[in-house]
Amino acid sequence: MILTEPVPPPDPGPPASPAASPAPGVAxxxxxxxxxxxxxxxxxxxxxxxxxxxxxxxxxxxxxxxVGKSTTLKLxxxxxxxxxxxxxxLGQRIDDLSERALGAVRERMGMxxxxxxxxxxxxxxxxxxxxxxxxxxxxxATIRARVSERLAKVALAGFEERQPAELSGGQKxxxxxxxxxxxxxxxVLYDEPTAGLDPVTxxxxxxxxxxxxxxxxxxxxxxxxxxxxxxxxxxxxxxxYEGRVVFTGSPDEAxxxxxxxxxxxxxxxxxxxx
Amino acid sequence: xxxxxxxxxxxxxxxxxxxxxxxxxxxxLEMAVAPRxxxxxxxxxxxxxxxxxxxxxxxxxxxxxxxxxxxxxFQTALQSQEILPDLSQVGATFTKLLVRDLAASVGAxxxxxxxxxxxxxxxxxxxxxxxxxxxxxxxxxxxETLVLPRFVACVVMGTVVLVVGGFVAFGAGxxxxxxxxxIEARTFASTALLNGGDVALGLAKCATYGGAIALVSSxxxxxxxxxxxxxxxxxxxxxxxSCFTIIVLNVLLSTGGHFLxxxx
Numbered sequence: 001m002i003l004t005e006p007v008p009p010p011d012p013g014p015p016a017s018p019a020a021s022p023a024p025g026v027a028x029x030x031x032x033x034x035x036x037x038x039x040x041x042x043x044x045x046x047x048x049x050x051x052x053x054x055x056x057x058x059x060x061x062x063x064x065x066x067v068g069k070s071t072t073l074k075l076x077x078x079x080x081x082x083x084x085x086x087x088x089x090l091g092q093r094i095d096d097l098s099e100r101a102l103g104a105v106r107e108r109m110g111m112x113x114x115x116x117x118x119x120x121x122x123x124x125x126x127x128x129x130x131x132x133x134x135x136x137x138x139x140x141a142t143i144r145a146r147v148s149e150r151l152a153k154v155a156l157a158g159f160e161e162r163q164p165a166e167l168s169g170g171q172k173x174x175x176x177x178x179x180x181x182x183x184x185x186x187x188v189l190y191d192e193p194t195a196g197l198d199p200v201t202x203x204x205x206x207x208x209x210x211x212x213x214x215x216x217x218x219x220x221x222x223x224x225x226x227x228x229x230x231x232x233x234x235x236x237x238x239x240x241y242e243g244r245v246v247f248t249g250s251p252d253e254a255x256x257x258x259x260x261x262x263x264x265x266x267x268x269x270x271x272x273x274x
Numbered sequence: 275x276x277x278x279x280x281x282x283x284x285x286x287x288x289x290x291x292x293x294x295x296x297x298x299x300x301x302x303l304e305m306a307v308a309p310r311x312x313x314x315x316x317x318x319x320x321x322x323x324x325x326x327x328x329x330x331x332x333x334x335x336x337x338x339x340x341x342x343x344x345x346x347x348f349q350t351a352l353q354s355q356e357i358l359p360d361l362s363q364v365g366a367t368f369t370k371l372l373v374r375d376l377a378a379s380v381g382a383x384x385x386x387x388x389x390x391x392x393x394x395x396x397x398x399x400x401x402x403x404x405x406x407x408x409x410x411x412x413x414x415x416x417x418e419t420l421v422l423p424r425f426v427a428c429v430v431m432g433t434v435v436l437v438v439g440g441f442v443a444f445g446a447g448x449x450x451x452x453x454x455x456x457i458e459a460r461t462f463a464s465t466a467l468l469n470g471g472d473v474a475l476g477l478a479k480c481a482t483y484g485g486a487i488a489l490v491s492s493x494x495x496x497x498x499x500x501x502x503x504x505x506x507x508x509x510x511x512x513x514x515x516s517c518f519t520i521i522v523l524n525v526l527l528s529t530g531g532h533f534l535x536x537x538x
Binding site: 074077099103107109110111113114115117118119129130132133134 | 315404405408410411
Protein backbone atom coordinates (compact mmCIF):
# COMPACT_ATOMS: atom_id res chain seq x y z
CA MET A 1 0.00 0.00 0.00
CA ILE A 2 1.28 3.47 -0.88
CA LEU A 3 1.06 6.46 1.39
CA THR A 4 -0.93 9.42 0.09
CA GLU A 5 1.48 11.73 1.85
CA PRO A 6 5.11 11.33 2.81
CA VAL A 7 5.71 9.49 6.06
CA PRO A 8 6.94 12.03 8.59
CA PRO A 9 10.05 11.34 10.57
CA PRO A 10 9.64 9.18 13.66
CA ASP A 11 8.27 10.71 16.81
CA PRO A 12 10.97 11.78 19.21
CA GLY A 13 12.55 8.71 20.71
CA PRO A 14 15.91 7.56 21.87
CA PRO A 15 18.61 8.37 19.35
CA ALA A 16 19.72 5.39 17.32
CA SER A 17 23.39 4.71 17.58
CA PRO A 18 25.70 1.77 17.40
CA ALA A 19 25.64 -0.22 20.60
CA ALA A 20 28.38 0.92 22.85
CA SER A 21 28.59 1.78 26.49
CA PRO A 22 25.56 3.94 27.17
CA ALA A 23 26.09 7.54 28.13
CA PRO A 24 25.42 8.38 31.79
CA GLY A 25 21.71 8.48 32.41
CA VAL A 26 20.88 6.48 29.27
CA ALA A 27 19.48 3.01 29.87
CA UNK A 28 21.44 0.09 28.51
CA UNK A 29 20.15 -1.29 25.22
CA UNK A 30 19.18 -4.95 25.02
CA UNK A 31 18.86 -4.59 21.26
CA UNK A 32 20.40 -2.03 18.94
CA UNK A 33 19.90 -2.17 15.20
CA UNK A 34 21.99 0.36 13.36
CA UNK A 35 21.58 1.27 9.67
CA UNK A 36 20.21 -2.18 8.90
CA UNK A 37 19.28 -2.93 5.31
CA UNK A 38 17.73 -6.15 4.10
CA UNK A 39 16.15 -7.26 0.84
CA UNK A 40 14.60 -10.48 -0.36
CA UNK A 41 15.38 -10.45 -4.06
CA UNK A 42 13.76 -7.31 -5.48
CA UNK A 43 11.76 -6.61 -2.31
CA UNK A 44 13.52 -4.13 -0.04
CA UNK A 45 12.39 -4.94 3.52
CA UNK A 46 14.58 -2.45 5.41
CA UNK A 47 16.74 0.43 4.31
CA UNK A 48 18.95 1.99 7.00
CA UNK A 49 16.72 0.82 9.83
CA UNK A 50 17.63 2.09 13.29
CA UNK A 51 16.00 0.64 16.38
CA UNK A 52 17.08 0.75 19.99
CA UNK A 53 15.27 -1.32 22.63
CA UNK A 54 16.20 -0.67 26.23
CA UNK A 55 16.84 -3.51 28.64
CA UNK A 56 14.31 -4.51 31.28
CA UNK A 57 11.20 -3.39 29.44
CA UNK A 58 8.38 -4.80 27.36
CA UNK A 59 8.66 -3.55 23.80
CA UNK A 60 5.79 -3.87 21.34
CA UNK A 61 6.63 -3.95 17.63
CA UNK A 62 3.50 -3.10 15.68
CA UNK A 63 2.61 -2.30 12.09
CA UNK A 64 0.62 -3.55 9.11
CA UNK A 65 1.32 -7.02 7.71
CA UNK A 66 4.55 -7.67 5.79
CA VAL A 67 6.44 -4.62 7.03
CA GLY A 68 9.23 -6.66 8.62
CA LYS A 69 8.19 -7.08 12.27
CA SER A 70 8.83 -10.82 12.40
CA THR A 71 11.92 -10.31 10.25
CA THR A 72 13.19 -7.90 12.90
CA LEU A 73 12.81 -10.61 15.54
CA LYS A 74 14.73 -13.04 13.33
CA LEU A 75 17.51 -10.48 12.89
CA UNK A 76 17.66 -10.04 16.66
CA UNK A 77 17.74 -13.81 17.14
CA UNK A 78 20.50 -14.19 14.55
CA UNK A 79 18.26 -16.45 12.45
CA UNK A 80 18.71 -13.98 9.59
CA UNK A 81 21.57 -11.69 8.74
CA UNK A 82 21.22 -8.17 7.37
CA UNK A 83 22.65 -7.25 3.99
CA UNK A 84 24.18 -4.17 5.62
CA UNK A 85 24.25 -2.54 9.03
CA UNK A 86 24.91 -3.78 12.55
CA UNK A 87 22.84 -5.83 14.97
CA UNK A 88 23.81 -5.63 18.63
CA UNK A 89 22.08 -7.90 21.12
CA LEU A 90 22.76 -8.04 24.87
CA GLY A 91 25.89 -5.97 24.41
CA GLN A 92 27.37 -8.03 21.61
CA ARG A 93 27.47 -7.47 17.88
CA ILE A 94 25.92 -10.60 16.36
CA ASP A 95 25.52 -9.96 12.63
CA ASP A 96 29.06 -11.12 11.92
CA LEU A 97 29.17 -14.06 14.35
CA SER A 98 29.40 -17.67 13.23
CA GLU A 99 26.48 -19.98 14.05
CA ARG A 100 28.54 -21.56 16.81
CA ALA A 101 29.50 -18.21 18.33
CA LEU A 102 25.87 -17.14 18.18
CA GLY A 103 25.09 -20.05 20.48
CA ALA A 104 26.54 -18.24 23.46
CA VAL A 105 24.27 -15.24 22.84
CA ARG A 106 21.23 -17.43 22.18
CA GLU A 107 21.70 -19.16 25.53
CA ARG A 108 20.59 -15.84 27.03
CA MET A 109 17.61 -15.56 24.71
CA GLY A 110 14.26 -17.28 24.36
CA MET A 111 11.75 -17.13 21.55
CA UNK A 112 8.08 -17.92 21.17
CA UNK A 113 7.41 -18.58 17.51
CA UNK A 114 4.33 -17.55 15.58
CA UNK A 115 3.52 -21.20 14.79
CA UNK A 116 4.60 -22.28 18.29
CA UNK A 117 7.24 -24.53 16.65
CA UNK A 118 6.67 -27.30 19.17
CA UNK A 119 8.63 -30.47 18.46
CA UNK A 120 6.91 -33.85 18.02
CA UNK A 121 7.83 -34.96 21.51
CA UNK A 122 5.96 -34.66 24.80
CA UNK A 123 5.14 -31.29 26.33
CA UNK A 124 7.67 -31.96 29.09
CA UNK A 125 10.43 -32.69 26.60
CA UNK A 126 9.56 -29.56 24.63
CA UNK A 127 9.93 -27.39 27.71
CA UNK A 128 13.05 -29.24 28.84
CA UNK A 129 14.74 -28.81 25.46
CA UNK A 130 16.53 -25.49 26.15
CA UNK A 131 17.75 -26.78 29.52
CA UNK A 132 19.22 -29.89 27.93
CA UNK A 133 21.03 -27.83 25.30
CA UNK A 134 22.74 -25.33 27.60
CA UNK A 135 25.96 -26.40 29.22
CA UNK A 136 24.80 -25.77 32.76
CA UNK A 137 25.40 -29.26 34.11
CA UNK A 138 21.81 -29.62 35.26
CA UNK A 139 20.78 -32.99 36.66
CA UNK A 140 17.75 -34.81 35.29
CA ALA A 141 15.92 -34.18 38.57
CA THR A 142 16.61 -30.45 38.35
CA ILE A 143 15.41 -30.33 34.77
CA ARG A 144 12.20 -32.15 35.65
CA ALA A 145 11.59 -29.83 38.57
CA ARG A 146 12.18 -26.75 36.42
CA VAL A 147 9.83 -28.06 33.75
CA SER A 148 7.07 -28.80 36.27
CA GLU A 149 7.47 -25.40 37.88
CA ARG A 150 7.36 -23.63 34.52
CA LEU A 151 4.32 -25.57 33.32
CA ALA A 152 2.53 -24.75 36.57
CA LYS A 153 3.30 -21.08 35.96
CA VAL A 154 1.50 -21.19 32.62
CA ALA A 155 -1.42 -23.14 34.15
CA LEU A 156 -0.46 -26.43 32.53
CA ALA A 157 0.58 -28.40 35.62
CA GLY A 158 0.58 -32.12 34.96
CA PHE A 159 0.76 -31.75 31.18
CA GLU A 160 4.29 -33.16 30.94
CA GLU A 161 3.34 -36.39 29.19
CA ARG A 162 0.82 -34.90 26.76
CA GLN A 163 1.67 -34.58 23.08
CA PRO A 164 1.42 -31.18 21.32
CA ALA A 165 -1.22 -32.60 18.95
CA GLU A 166 -3.52 -33.12 21.95
CA LEU A 167 -3.44 -29.44 22.96
CA SER A 168 -5.64 -26.50 22.03
CA GLY A 169 -4.19 -23.40 20.34
CA GLY A 170 -3.98 -21.49 23.60
CA GLN A 171 -2.34 -24.42 25.39
CA LYS A 172 0.24 -24.73 22.61
CA UNK A 173 1.05 -21.04 22.98
CA UNK A 174 1.52 -21.51 26.71
CA UNK A 175 3.83 -24.48 26.15
CA UNK A 176 5.80 -22.34 23.69
CA UNK A 177 5.93 -19.58 26.25
CA UNK A 178 7.13 -22.00 28.94
CA UNK A 179 9.86 -23.24 26.61
CA UNK A 180 10.91 -19.69 25.71
CA UNK A 181 11.28 -18.68 29.36
CA UNK A 182 12.40 -21.88 31.11
CA UNK A 183 16.08 -21.00 30.93
CA UNK A 184 15.50 -17.56 32.53
CA UNK A 185 16.55 -15.75 29.39
CA UNK A 186 17.62 -12.12 29.58
CA UNK A 187 15.85 -11.36 26.31
CA VAL A 188 12.63 -13.07 25.22
CA LEU A 189 11.18 -12.60 21.74
CA TYR A 190 7.48 -13.21 21.16
CA ASP A 191 6.27 -13.48 17.56
CA GLU A 192 2.49 -12.98 17.43
CA PRO A 193 1.86 -14.66 20.79
CA THR A 194 -1.90 -14.30 20.51
CA ALA A 195 -2.46 -15.00 16.81
CA GLY A 196 -5.64 -17.00 16.34
CA LEU A 197 -6.65 -16.89 20.00
CA ASP A 198 -9.87 -15.54 21.49
CA PRO A 199 -9.72 -12.25 23.44
CA VAL A 200 -9.80 -13.84 26.90
CA THR A 201 -7.04 -16.34 26.11
CA UNK A 202 -5.09 -13.54 24.42
CA UNK A 203 -5.22 -11.40 27.54
CA UNK A 204 -4.10 -14.37 29.65
CA UNK A 205 -1.10 -14.81 27.36
CA UNK A 206 -0.27 -11.10 27.59
CA UNK A 207 -0.52 -11.27 31.39
CA UNK A 208 1.87 -14.21 31.38
CA UNK A 209 4.31 -12.28 29.20
CA UNK A 210 4.15 -9.26 31.49
CA UNK A 211 4.33 -11.37 34.65
CA UNK A 212 7.35 -13.26 33.38
CA UNK A 213 9.12 -10.06 32.41
CA UNK A 214 8.49 -8.49 35.81
CA UNK A 215 9.54 -11.60 37.72
CA UNK A 216 12.86 -11.94 35.90
CA UNK A 217 13.46 -8.28 35.00
CA UNK A 218 14.21 -9.48 31.51
CA UNK A 219 13.59 -7.70 28.23
CA UNK A 220 10.56 -8.75 26.21
CA UNK A 221 10.07 -7.89 22.54
CA UNK A 222 6.54 -8.63 21.39
CA UNK A 223 5.44 -8.56 17.76
CA UNK A 224 1.68 -8.43 17.58
CA UNK A 225 -1.10 -7.47 15.21
CA UNK A 226 -3.41 -7.19 18.20
CA UNK A 227 -2.57 -3.55 18.90
CA UNK A 228 -5.14 -2.96 21.65
CA UNK A 229 -4.03 -6.05 23.54
CA UNK A 230 -0.28 -5.58 23.27
CA UNK A 231 -0.47 -1.93 24.32
CA UNK A 232 -1.91 -3.05 27.67
CA UNK A 233 1.41 -4.63 28.63
CA UNK A 234 4.00 -2.64 26.68
CA UNK A 235 6.35 -0.06 28.16
CA UNK A 236 7.51 1.03 24.76
CA UNK A 237 6.10 0.84 21.24
CA UNK A 238 7.79 0.92 17.86
CA UNK A 239 5.72 1.05 14.72
CA UNK A 240 7.06 -0.21 11.40
CA TYR A 241 5.90 1.04 8.05
CA GLU A 242 7.44 0.85 4.61
CA GLY A 243 10.76 -0.55 5.77
CA ARG A 244 11.41 1.82 8.63
CA VAL A 245 10.33 2.76 12.11
CA VAL A 246 7.82 5.59 11.87
CA PHE A 247 7.07 5.87 15.58
CA THR A 248 8.70 5.09 18.90
CA GLY A 249 7.33 6.04 22.29
CA SER A 250 5.09 4.94 25.12
CA PRO A 251 1.68 3.32 24.56
CA ASP A 252 0.02 6.57 25.64
CA GLU A 253 2.10 8.51 23.11
CA ALA A 254 1.12 5.98 20.45
CA UNK A 255 -2.55 6.45 21.23
CA UNK A 256 -2.16 10.23 21.14
CA UNK A 257 0.04 10.30 18.05
CA UNK A 258 -1.01 12.69 15.27
CA UNK A 259 1.07 10.91 12.66
CA UNK A 260 -1.68 9.77 10.27
CA UNK A 261 -0.42 6.26 9.72
CA UNK A 262 0.18 5.71 13.44
CA UNK A 263 -3.15 7.22 14.44
CA UNK A 264 -5.05 5.11 11.94
CA UNK A 265 -3.27 1.88 12.84
CA UNK A 266 -3.48 2.28 16.61
CA UNK A 267 -7.14 3.30 16.58
CA UNK A 268 -8.13 0.93 13.80
CA UNK A 269 -10.01 3.54 11.78
CA UNK A 270 -10.84 3.08 8.12
CA UNK A 271 -9.88 6.59 7.08
CA UNK A 272 -6.22 7.27 6.60
CA UNK A 273 -3.21 6.38 4.53
CA UNK A 274 -3.33 2.63 5.25
CA UNK B 275 23.59 -6.69 -1.39
CA UNK B 276 20.18 -8.28 -1.62
CA UNK B 277 19.49 -11.75 -0.23
CA UNK B 278 18.53 -13.19 -3.60
CA UNK B 279 17.19 -16.68 -4.15
CA UNK B 280 17.36 -17.97 -7.74
CA UNK B 281 14.01 -18.73 -9.31
CA UNK B 282 13.14 -22.45 -9.19
CA UNK B 283 14.09 -24.46 -12.27
CA UNK B 284 16.72 -22.02 -13.51
CA UNK B 285 20.36 -22.90 -14.08
CA UNK B 286 21.26 -20.57 -11.23
CA UNK B 287 18.90 -22.53 -8.96
CA UNK B 288 20.57 -25.80 -9.95
CA UNK B 289 24.02 -24.34 -9.22
CA UNK B 290 22.74 -23.03 -5.89
CA UNK B 291 21.28 -26.43 -4.96
CA UNK B 292 24.49 -28.22 -5.92
CA UNK B 293 26.55 -25.83 -3.82
CA UNK B 294 24.23 -26.34 -0.85
CA UNK B 295 24.35 -30.11 -1.32
CA UNK B 296 28.14 -30.11 -1.33
CA UNK B 297 28.20 -27.98 1.83
CA UNK B 298 25.69 -30.23 3.56
CA UNK B 299 27.59 -33.36 2.52
CA UNK B 300 30.85 -31.97 3.87
CA UNK B 301 29.32 -30.94 7.20
CA UNK B 302 27.48 -34.22 7.63
CA LEU B 303 30.58 -36.28 6.91
CA GLU B 304 32.59 -34.17 9.35
CA MET B 305 29.97 -34.77 12.03
CA ALA B 306 29.69 -38.46 11.19
CA VAL B 307 33.38 -38.80 11.92
CA ALA B 308 33.34 -36.67 15.07
CA PRO B 309 29.84 -36.13 16.48
CA ARG B 310 29.85 -33.29 18.97
CA UNK B 311 27.06 -34.34 21.32
CA UNK B 312 25.59 -37.67 22.27
CA UNK B 313 23.21 -38.50 25.04
CA UNK B 314 19.87 -40.22 25.26
CA UNK B 315 18.07 -37.95 22.82
CA UNK B 316 20.71 -38.49 20.12
CA UNK B 317 20.63 -42.27 20.59
CA UNK B 318 16.84 -42.21 20.40
CA UNK B 319 16.97 -40.16 17.19
CA UNK B 320 19.36 -42.65 15.59
CA UNK B 321 17.21 -45.62 16.70
CA UNK B 322 14.03 -43.98 15.37
CA UNK B 323 15.59 -43.30 11.99
CA UNK B 324 17.04 -46.82 11.78
CA UNK B 325 13.53 -48.14 12.42
CA UNK B 326 11.95 -45.83 9.85
CA UNK B 327 14.47 -46.52 7.10
CA UNK B 328 14.94 -50.20 7.86
CA UNK B 329 11.91 -51.87 9.43
CA UNK B 330 9.27 -49.61 7.92
CA UNK B 331 10.70 -49.85 4.40
CA UNK B 332 11.20 -53.59 4.46
CA UNK B 333 7.72 -54.83 3.41
CA UNK B 334 7.56 -52.39 0.48
CA UNK B 335 11.07 -53.26 -0.62
CA UNK B 336 10.51 -57.02 -0.32
CA UNK B 337 7.44 -56.91 -2.54
CA UNK B 338 9.03 -54.50 -5.02
CA UNK B 339 12.30 -56.42 -5.27
CA UNK B 340 10.44 -59.72 -5.71
CA UNK B 341 8.75 -58.30 -8.80
CA UNK B 342 11.98 -56.76 -10.05
CA UNK B 343 13.86 -60.05 -9.60
CA UNK B 344 11.14 -61.93 -11.42
CA UNK B 345 11.15 -59.47 -14.32
CA UNK B 346 14.94 -59.46 -14.69
CA UNK B 347 15.13 -63.24 -14.59
CA PHE B 348 12.30 -63.63 -17.08
CA GLN B 349 13.71 -61.09 -19.54
CA THR B 350 17.26 -62.44 -19.25
CA ALA B 351 16.10 -65.97 -19.96
CA LEU B 352 13.81 -64.83 -22.77
CA GLN B 353 16.52 -62.87 -24.56
CA SER B 354 19.05 -65.68 -24.09
CA GLN B 355 16.59 -68.16 -25.52
CA GLU B 356 16.01 -66.03 -28.58
CA ILE B 357 19.69 -65.33 -29.30
CA LEU B 358 21.30 -68.60 -28.22
CA PRO B 359 19.02 -71.45 -27.46
CA ASP B 360 21.11 -72.12 -24.34
CA LEU B 361 19.93 -71.26 -20.82
CA SER B 362 22.87 -72.76 -18.95
CA GLN B 363 24.46 -69.36 -18.25
CA VAL B 364 21.30 -67.52 -17.29
CA GLY B 365 21.43 -68.36 -13.58
CA ALA B 366 25.03 -67.36 -13.01
CA THR B 367 24.69 -64.22 -15.14
CA PHE B 368 21.53 -63.19 -13.32
CA THR B 369 23.23 -63.62 -9.93
CA LYS B 370 26.28 -61.66 -11.02
CA LEU B 371 24.17 -58.81 -12.38
CA LEU B 372 22.18 -58.73 -9.19
CA VAL B 373 25.19 -58.72 -6.87
CA ARG B 374 27.34 -56.32 -8.83
CA ASP B 375 24.71 -53.81 -9.78
CA LEU B 376 20.99 -54.34 -10.02
CA ALA B 377 20.12 -55.18 -6.40
CA ALA B 378 21.65 -51.87 -5.37
CA SER B 379 20.96 -49.66 -8.37
CA VAL B 380 17.42 -50.77 -9.15
CA GLY B 381 16.50 -51.31 -5.50
CA ALA B 382 17.71 -47.83 -4.53
CA UNK B 383 15.12 -46.20 -6.79
CA UNK B 384 12.02 -47.44 -4.92
CA UNK B 385 13.91 -46.85 -1.67
CA UNK B 386 14.45 -43.24 -2.73
CA UNK B 387 10.76 -42.74 -3.38
CA UNK B 388 9.82 -44.03 0.04
CA UNK B 389 12.62 -42.80 2.28
CA UNK B 390 13.57 -39.67 0.33
CA UNK B 391 10.00 -38.40 0.18
CA UNK B 392 9.59 -39.02 3.89
CA UNK B 393 12.77 -37.17 4.81
CA UNK B 394 12.03 -34.16 2.61
CA UNK B 395 8.42 -33.90 3.75
CA UNK B 396 9.33 -34.15 7.42
CA UNK B 397 12.19 -31.67 7.31
CA UNK B 398 10.26 -29.35 5.00
CA UNK B 399 7.36 -29.29 7.44
CA UNK B 400 9.76 -28.56 10.27
CA UNK B 401 11.16 -25.61 8.31
CA UNK B 402 7.83 -24.02 7.43
CA UNK B 403 6.50 -24.48 10.98
CA UNK B 404 9.67 -22.83 12.32
CA UNK B 405 10.81 -25.92 14.22
CA UNK B 406 14.21 -25.71 12.56
CA UNK B 407 14.52 -22.09 13.72
CA UNK B 408 13.50 -23.26 17.20
CA UNK B 409 16.30 -25.82 17.12
CA UNK B 410 18.80 -23.14 16.15
CA UNK B 411 17.52 -20.85 18.90
CA UNK B 412 18.24 -23.63 21.37
CA UNK B 413 21.76 -24.25 20.10
CA UNK B 414 20.81 -27.46 18.36
CA UNK B 415 22.53 -27.65 15.00
CA UNK B 416 19.93 -28.88 12.45
CA UNK B 417 22.61 -30.81 10.58
CA GLU B 418 23.69 -32.62 13.72
CA THR B 419 20.17 -33.08 15.08
CA LEU B 420 18.22 -33.84 11.92
CA VAL B 421 20.50 -34.74 9.03
CA LEU B 422 23.16 -36.86 10.74
CA PRO B 423 20.75 -39.49 12.19
CA ARG B 424 19.01 -39.80 8.81
CA PHE B 425 22.31 -40.07 6.96
CA VAL B 426 23.67 -42.80 9.25
CA ALA B 427 20.35 -44.66 9.19
CA CYS B 428 20.20 -44.53 5.39
CA VAL B 429 23.78 -45.74 5.00
CA VAL B 430 23.41 -48.60 7.49
CA MET B 431 19.78 -49.65 7.12
CA GLY B 432 19.64 -48.69 3.44
CA THR B 433 22.41 -51.24 2.88
CA VAL B 434 20.58 -53.84 4.96
CA VAL B 435 17.31 -53.26 3.12
CA LEU B 436 18.98 -53.42 -0.29
CA VAL B 437 20.86 -56.60 0.57
CA VAL B 438 17.66 -58.24 1.84
CA GLY B 439 15.90 -56.95 -1.28
CA GLY B 440 18.68 -58.51 -3.37
CA PHE B 441 18.12 -61.90 -1.75
CA VAL B 442 14.37 -61.60 -2.34
CA ALA B 443 14.97 -60.67 -5.99
CA PHE B 444 17.30 -63.65 -6.24
CA GLY B 445 14.63 -65.98 -4.85
CA ALA B 446 11.98 -64.61 -7.17
CA GLY B 447 14.38 -64.91 -10.12
CA UNK B 448 15.13 -68.54 -9.30
CA UNK B 449 11.42 -69.29 -9.05
CA UNK B 450 10.58 -67.66 -12.37
CA UNK B 451 13.56 -69.29 -14.08
CA UNK B 452 12.48 -72.70 -12.86
CA UNK B 453 8.76 -72.36 -13.51
CA UNK B 454 8.84 -70.46 -16.81
CA UNK B 455 12.00 -71.85 -18.41
CA UNK B 456 12.89 -74.98 -16.48
CA ILE B 457 16.28 -73.64 -15.42
CA GLU B 458 17.76 -75.57 -12.52
CA ALA B 459 17.95 -73.65 -9.27
CA ARG B 460 21.56 -74.66 -8.60
CA THR B 461 22.73 -72.78 -11.72
CA PHE B 462 21.57 -69.52 -10.04
CA ALA B 463 23.57 -70.38 -6.94
CA SER B 464 26.69 -70.85 -9.03
CA THR B 465 29.48 -68.55 -7.93
CA ALA B 466 31.55 -69.30 -11.00
CA LEU B 467 31.13 -65.77 -12.33
CA LEU B 468 31.32 -64.04 -8.94
CA ASN B 469 34.32 -62.70 -7.08
CA GLY B 470 34.94 -60.65 -3.97
CA GLY B 471 35.11 -57.48 -6.03
CA ASP B 472 31.53 -57.96 -7.17
CA VAL B 473 30.33 -58.23 -3.60
CA ALA B 474 32.44 -55.27 -2.49
CA LEU B 475 31.19 -53.12 -5.35
CA GLY B 476 27.58 -54.10 -4.68
CA LEU B 477 27.87 -53.25 -0.99
CA ALA B 478 29.65 -49.96 -1.76
CA LYS B 479 26.80 -49.01 -4.07
CA CYS B 480 24.20 -49.85 -1.40
CA ALA B 481 25.90 -47.65 1.20
CA THR B 482 26.59 -44.81 -1.24
CA TYR B 483 23.04 -44.71 -2.56
CA GLY B 484 21.65 -44.79 0.98
CA GLY B 485 23.81 -41.83 1.96
CA ALA B 486 22.92 -39.96 -1.24
CA ILE B 487 19.18 -40.39 -0.65
CA ALA B 488 19.54 -38.96 2.86
CA LEU B 489 21.67 -35.99 1.80
CA VAL B 490 19.73 -34.99 -1.31
CA SER B 491 16.40 -35.30 0.49
CA SER B 492 17.60 -33.48 3.59
CA UNK B 493 18.99 -30.63 1.53
CA UNK B 494 15.71 -30.24 -0.33
CA UNK B 495 13.68 -30.48 2.88
CA UNK B 496 15.78 -27.87 4.68
CA UNK B 497 15.45 -25.56 1.66
CA UNK B 498 11.65 -25.68 1.70
CA UNK B 499 9.79 -22.40 1.92
CA UNK B 500 6.28 -21.09 1.43
CA UNK B 501 4.01 -23.42 3.42
CA UNK B 502 2.45 -26.67 2.23
CA UNK B 503 3.12 -25.87 -1.42
CA UNK B 504 6.79 -25.46 -0.63
CA UNK B 505 6.86 -28.77 1.24
CA UNK B 506 5.22 -30.50 -1.72
CA UNK B 507 7.75 -28.98 -4.10
CA UNK B 508 10.64 -30.00 -1.86
CA UNK B 509 9.31 -33.56 -1.65
CA UNK B 510 9.01 -33.88 -5.41
CA UNK B 511 12.47 -32.43 -5.93
CA UNK B 512 13.89 -34.79 -3.30
CA UNK B 513 12.58 -37.88 -5.09
CA UNK B 514 13.63 -36.66 -8.52
CA UNK B 515 17.00 -35.48 -7.24
CA SER B 516 17.66 -38.73 -5.34
CA CYS B 517 16.82 -40.91 -8.35
CA PHE B 518 18.94 -38.76 -10.65
CA THR B 519 21.84 -38.83 -8.19
CA ILE B 520 21.62 -42.62 -7.90
CA ILE B 521 21.85 -42.96 -11.68
CA VAL B 522 24.81 -40.58 -11.91
CA LEU B 523 26.55 -42.31 -9.00
CA ASN B 524 25.94 -45.65 -10.67
CA VAL B 525 27.81 -44.48 -13.75
CA LEU B 526 30.70 -43.25 -11.61
CA LEU B 527 30.84 -46.29 -9.32
CA SER B 528 30.46 -48.77 -12.18
CA THR B 529 33.22 -47.04 -14.11
CA GLY B 530 35.47 -46.96 -11.05
CA GLY B 531 34.55 -50.55 -10.23
CA HIS B 532 35.40 -51.65 -13.76
CA PHE B 533 38.99 -50.53 -13.25
CA LEU B 534 39.46 -51.13 -9.53
CA UNK B 535 37.32 -54.23 -8.99
CA UNK B 536 37.12 -55.83 -12.44
CA UNK B 537 34.54 -58.50 -13.15
CA UNK B 538 35.71 -62.00 -14.05
